[in-house]
Amino acid sequence: MLHARRRAAQRLAATPWRTNAEIPASALHSDFRLSGAALKPIAASVDRGALSAHGVDQILRIAWTLADLTGKAAPDRDDVAAALALHHGDDVRT
Numbered sequence: 153m154l155h156a157r158r159r160a161a162q163r164l165a166a167t168p169w170r171t172n173a174e175i176p177a178s179a180l181h182s183d184f185r186l187s188g189a190a191l192k193p194i195a196a197s198v199d200r201g202a203l204s205a206h207g208v209d210q211i212l213r214i215a216w217t218l219a220d221l222t223g224k225a226a227p228d229r230d231d232v233a234a235a236l237a238l239h240h241g242d243d244v245r246t
Contacts, residue, residue: 156220
């Protein structure tokens, strides 16, 4: 877990934030924007009406944390899908 905190702190070193939870929505959608492929699960949830704009921001923060925990440079589609499952209370264990 400390490794994930260090990864986030390094990524955010040039910003006023130190954790994924501190990143404002505007920065999540600009400076830390994910690829189109990674965002597909979020878009599908928004289209179904299952996710609000605030929920999108929460999912993005969770996805960044999951990527940090696994040592990835950025969240991928699997991280976003797992973040959605966690947000909705689904069992994400494999």
